Amino acid sequence: MPVDSLYPRLEPLLSGVSKPIQYIGGELNSSVKDWDSADVRWALMYPDAYEVGLPNQGVQILYEVLNERDGFLAERTYAVMADMEAVMREHGIAQFTVDGHRPVRSFDLFGLSFSTELGYTNMLTALDLAGIALHAKDRTEDDPIVVAGGHSAFNPEPIADFVDAAVAGDGEEVVLAISEVVREWKAEGKPGGRDEVLARLAASGGVYVPKFYDVTYLANGQIEAITPNRPGVPETVAKHTLMDLDKWPYPKKPLVPLAETVHERFSVEIFRGCTRGCRFCQAGMITRPVRERSIDTIGMMVDNGLRASGFSEVGLLSLSSADHSEIGEVAKQLGDRYEGTNTSLSLPSTRVDAFNITLANEFSRNGRRSGLTFAPEGGSDRMRKVINKMVSEDDLIRTVATAFSHGWRQVKLYFMCGLPTETDEDVLQIGELAKRVIDTGREVSGQRDIRCTVSIGGFVPKAHTPFQWAAQLDHETTDSRLRKLRESVQADKRYGRAIGFRYHDGKPGIVEGLLSRGDRRVGSVIEAVWRDGGRFDGWSEHFSYDRWATKAAEVLEPMGVDLDWFTTRERFEDEVLPWDHLDSGLDREWLWQDWQEAIDPDGAIEVEDCRWTPCFDCGVCPQMDLDIQIGPTGRELIPLSVV
C-alpha cells in the first residue's frame, strides 16, 4: 500500500522556518522509488543538520547501493533544527524523509550513521518525532528496525537501549545482507515477529543485537561479563571489511544539494584503512587493513563524478592520502587532465614530509599557494613517540622550509592536548615549535608575512585503540595547559599575530569521552539529557556541559559510578571493556602491549608502518583472513577530453 507524502502538509509551514531548502529534497541524483515496487525499505539518517549530513560519504554510498537494487529502496532523513521541531510538534508532522517526504516510521529499517557520539541526542529527537518508541524493548511490529552504523558503532553500548541492532565496519555488503534477511522474513509472513528477524540477523555473526546479550556488573562498578542470552547468538560480533574497492566505485552519482553544505566538492575515497599506527586514532585502527583503489578507478570515478555533479572541486579522501602507493602519479595525471578547466583538486593530507610539498605543488598548479596543513599531533619529540607519530622536530622544520621556499606562506599545524603521560612542558613545546616554524619561514622566504595557525583538539580515548585503557585528562587541566601555552606565545612580541591559536575548552571532550567509552548505564544519561532539551551536542552553541554533568550525576551516582569514573579513570588490563564483544579484528593483547610500549617509563617504543615494513601482528589480517591491498599498479590514466 502506498504511503502518502507529508509534503502537502509541510509546504505551507516551510515559510515559517529558517533555511526551508534543507527540508525539500530534490537534490540532483536523488531518487524517489515507487514504494510498492520495493520489498525492503530503508530510511537512512545522518543525525546532524542537513548541511552537515548531506555530504556524508557513508550515507550517500549506502543510499546509492540500495537504490540500485531492484526490490530495495532507500530514502534519507536528517536532524531537523529546533524551529522545525517545534513546528512539527505543533502540527503533528512526523519525522520525514527528504526524498519522498514519507514518515520514517513506515519504513522497514531505520539506519543511522554515527561518525561521532555527539549525534546520540539527535537520534532520540528523530525517533520521538517519528513516533517510534525510544526504547527498543517497547517497539512493535509496526516500527522499523533501528540499526546503528558508523565509527561510533564500534562501541554501541551507550545506545544499546535505543537501537535494535548495530553494525561495525564497511556498510556496502552488510546493508544488502541485512536487506536480504528482512526480505525473506517478510516474504514468509514475518514469522516470530521482531524477535525472529533480529535473531536471524544476530545469527549471521555480523549484526549485533544488544538485547540478546546480558551485562552483569561487579561491586566496584566494572563489568563482570557480557554474555549471549539465547542460543544461536555469537559470543563476539565481527566487523565488516569490504575487499576490492575497485569493484565498489561509489558514490557514482554524488548527491548535489541546492542548499549550501559543509563540503562543496566531489570526494573520492582513494583507500580505506591506515597502517601508520597512531595510537590515539580510532579511525586508523578500526578500518584496517589498508585497501587501495587503483589509479584507473580513481581516474574513472573523478571523471564520472564531475560529469554527474557539476562540482568544480575534487577531494581525494582517506585517512592519510599521501600514503597511496601511486599518489604521485595520481596527482600528476589528474593535474594534467584538468589543467585549464578551472577544476581544483585537493588532498586532505597532513603527512609531515617533503613529499607532501611535491604533492601540494602539484595540486596548486594554477592556484594561489596560501596554506598547507600538517599534523604533528604532539608538541614534543617525546610526546610524538608516545603516540607513535614518527616525525621529529627537525623533520617538520625541514618540511616547512621546503614549503616556504616553494612560495607557501601559511602553515597550519594540528595538535592534541591531554595525551597520555603529557605534562605542561609537552604542551608548551607546541608554542616553541610554532615559533621555529615562523623563524624558518621568515629566513627562507625573506619575508615577514608568514603565518602559523595552531589548532588544538582535546584528546578523547576511544574504543579499539591502544589508548582505550588511558585516563582522559580532566577539563580543568586541559584548559590550564592551553592557557599557559597561549600566554607563553603571546608574551613573545617577535611573533605577535604571526601565530594564531584555535582550540576549544576541555568540557565537550569529557562528554564525548563518556559517550565513547561508556557502557549501557550511560544510555539513561543520554535520555535524561535529551528529555531536558539536549540537542545538537556537536554544535558549541547548543552544547551544554552543565546539563550533561548534572544528568550524569543524577543518573549514575545511584549505580555507584560517575562521570569521572567513565572518563578520567585508567582501565585495568583484565577489566572487561564494554566493547570487548565487538570484534574489530585487532588483537587485544597486541593493543595492550602497544599501550604498555607507549607509556614505557624508559621512553616509548615506536611501531613501524606495515605498508613498508613487516607485519606487527595487530591481528586484523589473520583474524579476518584478509591482507593489505596496495599497488603500485603501474597503470596510467586514460587521457580524457574534459569540458
Added chain:
Amino acid sequence: MTNDGSTTLEGTPNPEAPNPQLPIVQKLRIRYAKRGRMRFTSHRDFGRAFERAIRRSGLPIGFSSGYTPHPKISYAGASPTGAASEAEFLEIGLTRALDPVEVQQALNDALPEGLDVIDVVVSPGGPLADLLQASNWRIQLPDVQVEDAKSAVSKFLDLEEVIVERMMKRGLRSINTRAAVIRLAVEEETDEDGYAILDLVVRHDTPSVRPDDVITGLRNLCGLPIEKAPLATRSNQGPLDEQTGSVGDPLASDRDAP
C-alpha cells in the same frame, strides 16, 4: 561564486594574470523560473545550482582570470526565498557563439526540475538591470475570502503611506510600501479552494518592497485577516509603463532585433 549582481561580463582577459582565460565572444540574456518546491531556494542556492548546471551542460562559459576564476554569470536582482517566479534574469558570457535555443535546451537538461530556463536571447549590450524597473506579483492568500481582501485592498489604496518594518542587515528599517505600489487589486479568479488572489505591481525602489511587506501592511494597517503564509509568484519583471502601470518584457527588443 559572485552573485551579488556586481559581476560584469565586460573586459578582455588580462593575459598577464594567473590562469589567463579565453575572451567572451557572446553574451546571452536568460529568463528563468523558480517553480514548485524550488521556490525555497535562496538566491545563493540558485547561483550554486546554476553554476553546476553550466558545468554539467558543457557550455563554453567564460571565466575571470586570477587565482580564483569565476564563471562569467551576472545575476540581475534576486527573488525572495519562498517566492516562486516566472521572471528571473541573468546574463552569461560564452567563449564560443551558440544558438540561444541550443543553450536553453542544454541548461534545462542540466538544471533541477523546477528551475527552468524559459527564454534565451543574445544581449544587445548595456546593463540588463536598468530594464528591470518593476515586478508584477500574483499572491495567493490561503483562507482569505475575496470580500475581505477587497476591503483591505481599498483601504490600502486610500492611504498616503503604509509603513511596515523589516529586519535588514543594518537593523530594523521602516519602509513605505504604499509608495512603491503601482497597482493592487483582487483578481476575479480565485484559487482552487475559492480564496482570494492579489494582483500586485511594485516599482523597484530602494529599499525594495517585497510582496511580504505589502501583505504585512495589508494585515497590520488595513485589516486583512490572514493567518497562513501567502504564496507569491513573480509573473513578470521588466520595464514599467508609468501610464498604464503595466510591466513589459525586458527581452522583447533583443528578441525582435534582426
